[in-house]
Amino acid sequence: MWMGIDLGTQSVRAVVAADRGDVLGSGSAPLAGRREGVRHEQDPEQWWRAVCAAAREALSEAGPGAGPRALAVCSTSGTVLLADRAGRPLGPALMYDDGRAPSRGPGKALLLLKEHGAGRDVRVLHQADLILARLAGRILPTDSSHALKTGYDPERESYDDSALSLPKGVLPEVVRPGAKVGEVCRAAAEETGVPAGTLIVAGMTDGCAAQIASGSLAVGSWNSVLGTTLVLKGVTAAPLRDPTGVVYNHRAPDGSWLPGGASGVGGGALRAAFPDADPARLDALAHGFDPAGPVAYPLGAQGERFPFLAPDATGFLLGAPASPAEHWAALLQGVGLAERLCLDYLDLLGAPLHGPLTFTGGAVRSDYWTQLRADVLGRSVRIPRYSEPALGMAVLAAYGAGAAPTLAEAAERMVRLRHVVRPRRSERFAEPYLTMVGELERRGWLPEPVAAHARARTDTTKGTP
Template identity: 30%
Template sequence: MTADRIIGIDVGTTSVKAAVLGLNGQVHARFSTGYDTARSGANRVEQNPDDWIRLIRAALDDFADQPVAAIGLCSQVNTHVFVDAAGNALCPAISWQDGRAGPEAAELDAQISAAQKTAWWGAPMPIDASHAIARMAWMAKHRPDIWEKTRWVMLPKDYCLLKLTGVAATDPVSNIGLVDKDLRYIDDVLALVPGAADRLAPLVGITDVAGQVGDGPLAGCAVVAGTMDAWAGLVGTGAAQDRSTIYLSGTSEILGISSATVTPTPGVIVFPVAQSIRLHAAPTQNGGDAVAWFSQLTGLSMAAIEHHVATTPRSGATPLFLPQLDGERAPLWDADLRGAFLGVGRQTGMGDFARAVYEGVAFSARHALAPLQTSADVADGVISCGGGGFRAPTWAQIRADVLGRPLRTLAAGEPGVLGAAMLAAIGTGAFAGFHQAAALARYERHYHPDGEKTALYDRVFAIYKDAIAAHGDISKRLTRAVQDTEIPGGY
């Protein structure tokens, strides 16, 4: 039997998703299983890295009878694993949502000028709490015992690559803030933390075959190095076409534009050119995670939330929701922001709260999209969309109305898996490049903005921006007051 199928694997924030695809885009098998995230104390968000590889091996076992030519990987990034010389994790992985390294990040960021950042990255991107160099500084300061034993500081996909193949490697696109526009590590950044340069894996191309599966039913199968989930997902959703706009909705909202034009703009990430694609990206901190939080808080299922919103029109009873439950990334890059419901009244019901959550996430996406459009010099056209957040039709329509742009959604639904499969197909020569591999992307539904609703949301969005600016200081003062005061339980 000819090995003419490919596997795409996405190690996401909440689950491992994988699929076997034919070169015509047909899905032959799927896998998706979730894992836990631990939240202990302020700004502490951790995962067990061995959950990732355990589920990848389970997926490969499920796919054992498939004629697979190659495996492509992508994963959440700015999640870091400190690994010893034997290839084992020394502590839980520090998630991208974790803000513990905020003070170290601020100290490091102050040592780098905006001009240096723009020269390296194409935009004055800050060193924030999720930056690898800030995490290394935190570990060296607070857990020197672990830091001394650390051989590699790895991203999730690279840890899984090491476990699958025995090869330590990473790619330049995933290493945001450590790599310059020429796809090389930045010596001046690594010099900020003594020993950082010695703990980074060698760089390989995103479509390079990094190794082969060492054991199990797919032993010997080629594994392509892959890249970060956002880049893979954006390309899987349609970013191979220049001047296209893409929107991924998962745990967070990630907006991207493919454009060779770069106008340095605060709040935006500009990736180095890879496979002739120049991506501008604006990732938020809370998307589907805000809806999951609301679901856990209220006991409502996702389907029940969708029903509430579909049957509850916006009215004077609908509050404004600020979704910054764990801080914000683009465009504000402030780990200390917190969320809020504003304008709650006696007439506000559960449907109003649910609608406010949907709308608040959409407003955060619009907030991130504005500087992104400036950075890429692209401000029109249909937006190609993918991810679990677009499975809810009412929410998709709200996004179209808030953004004032037509949307189209992927039929496959999992853009990261699709992008990872494209990487594998290119890496083994099945496709010449992403422009050819883009044929795997198929679109299913279209959403067009309602002019009257967009005009209403324009007015509400202006209030949203004012609320973010005003609430930021209030939430920080409240957090400091609670941290500084110990209130005994009981009366």
């Protein structure tokens, strides 16, 4: 058995998976944060309490005597905190979308050092690092995937010049994902139910974890993870060069590259517009608006990171919805339109897009939204049976423990496909797509070359590239 733990924005999930990918047990626990304007913080102590609850639930569901041979942990990319030498938090964590500092580089760490680290012997930890420290009873090396946002260069396999502005010894040692880094200690075993001595394998960020869970590990394949936000990741033989820094490259355990980006569009915008919504009921009503008349760019918070960089960007809705159902339909459609622009931007950078596209994330629970996104993109998409990032970490744990010679082979054995969704009449979405692209360009957020490429790839008679 293998365990994967996923620290998301709103919850922690844990799974126990068999060697052939069957999920034997799963557990979850909610998380809450504090948002004030651009500020977004969470209490790191609640992460650990949630991990303990989720792990115990997953092990209980797996049955008496269930114990994983190894585990790995993923978390949100760019979430950091300060801890003392023993790994105890010294204050709140800055979440990945906290707008007081840049999403990449040492900015968040510098802000934390100023607020909570003056005169202290401190360590900068990523979200998953704290959980690994609690599991092992000591601070362990971080992985290159989480370290990417704090100035780690995966090509040189060392911190870049931007990280030199931090005090020496503050940043953690870095290893590749899948490396063996420690074992679960007795104190953590008592709290989590995970047996003492269980191998701890270096993890990856949540977007990479979802990519592993999707089985998208061949060059040219892509995984779109849609939950609170949208993360799109693919596989290339070499790093994908982007002079704007919008697309970044993670390094896979086998040395291939996982380029991608994270957009602010997604379920967060739906919850903001419809805080008490019944999604299933609104999905059923939204069928009558196909396509929706109003055109939305549904950002959950200020600022956009992919497919363009615009810290001042805000969500918008062009046109007045005739009803709440049409408003809902416009937001769902808007996410699909933004997703399409992401793929067009990747094509502009020269990314291979010929492989299969897989959808994962919480949004795949909506059959209507999944079909709508396939229609907007104009291409078939695969839906795995289990699409949780936690399963991706179970696959990585199996690889790290030596159960398969490559990560791709571990995923091939453990990832199961549920079905394939094929597009219908995608030409319907050419006009709203071009309207959205034009509005983004008019507002000065989308660079002209990107907008021109999106228009060139749009066949107005078929609606697809």
